[in-house]
Amino acid sequence: MIPVRVNRDIGLVSGYQEYEIDTERNLELCLEASQDCDVFVKIVNVPKLRIRMFVNPGVKATVLFWNAMGRHLEVDESYEVMANGDLTVAYGECSDSSVDRNTFVALRQRGAQAVVSSASLVSDKKNYRINVVNYAPETNGDMKNYAVVLKGGRLMIDAVGRIVKGASRSESHQTSRALCFEDNQHSTILPELLIDDNDVQASHAMSIGRVDEDQLYYMMSRGLTVEQCTALLSTGYLMPITDTINNPGLKETLKKELERKIGELCSM
Numbered sequence: 001m002i003p004v005r006v007n008r009d010i011g012l013v014s015g016y017q018e019y020e021i022d023t024e025r026n027l028e029l030c031l032e033a034s035q036d037c038d039v040f041v042k043i044v045n046v047p048k049l050r051i052r053m054f055v056n057p058g059v060k061a062t063v064l065f066w067n068a069m070g071r072h073l074e075v076d077e078s079y080e081v082m083a084n085g086d087l088t089v090a091y092g093e094c095s096d097s098s099v100d101r102n103t104f105v106a107l108r109q110r111g112a113q114a115v116v117s118s119a120s121l122v123s124d125k126k127n128y129r130i131n132v133v134n135y136a137p138e139t140n141g142d143m144k145n146y147a148v149v150l151k152g153g154r155l156m157i158d159a160v161g162r163i164v165k166g167a168s169r170s171e172s173h174q175t176s177r178a179l180c181f182e183d184n185q186h187s188t189i190l191p192e193l194l195i196d197d198n199d200v201q202a203s204h205a206m207s208i209g210r211v212d213e214d215q216l217y218y219m220m221s222r223g224l225t226v227e228q229c230t231a232l233l234s235t236g237y238l239m240p241i242t243d244t245i246n247n248p249g250l251k252e253t254l255k256k257e258l259e260r261k262i263g264e265l266c267s268m
Contacts, residue, residue: 033061051077055085083109093120107139117144119241122153143174162194
């Protein structure tokens with residue numbers, strides 16, 4: 001794992017690579033994907049993080065950010081995807097601290113596509129503002145956000161998909177779902193579609209709700225406590241984020257870390 005403690009320009013190499021952010025200063029990273037790559041970034045410590053990433057034509061790039069901090073995190077990031085480029089950017093948010101994240105994705109040239117996904121365990125304030133803009137024809141943007149909101153958690157997702165005039169035959173889709181276990185949890189999801197062209201496809205799906213009482217009763221009737229049920233359901237809901245990067249060793253490590261963190265928070 002390559003440590004990152006100062007502002008850097010990083011030319012991403014082909015294949016799999018790992019970075020760890022651990023610094024007391026505000027940090028700015030500029031990433032450029034010129035070759036197909038899978039990137040894992042573990043955030044251990046940083047007050048404010050700024051990410052700028054450029055995906056070259058025809059390049060497929062996947063980036064998974066894993067928040068392991070124990071303090072407030074503020075992130076501002078932007079991504080530029082060029083002709084036939086393919087970007088997946090994902091977030092594993094299992095910190096018990098607050099997060100403010102602003103994400104902007106620009107699909108600049110024909111054939112560009114991007115997926116923005118997140119899996120969040122929310123026991124504090126998590127505020128996400130996500131914009132994916134189709135600037136060129138035949139581009140495809142997709143947002144997938146899943147969250148489990150625990151006691152004391154506050155979730156806000158403002159997800160905007162925009163197709164500008166002239167970006168014909170493009171697609172903009174989004175899915176946001178929040179699962180709650182108690183009545184005093186707060187979740188706000190604002191799915192927005194701003195469409196300025198006719199020959200396009202666009203959709204959004206949103207749900208906020210409590211876990212099914214019958215399912216919870218069935219599990220408890222098998223001898224599980226409420227805390228164990230909460231941990232099991234949360235794990236199943238959030239675990240797919242570990243599949244973002246096809247690396248068995250990393251997946252097993254993240255699975256164990258996710259299970260441990262869920263177990264800690266659900267027992268509080």
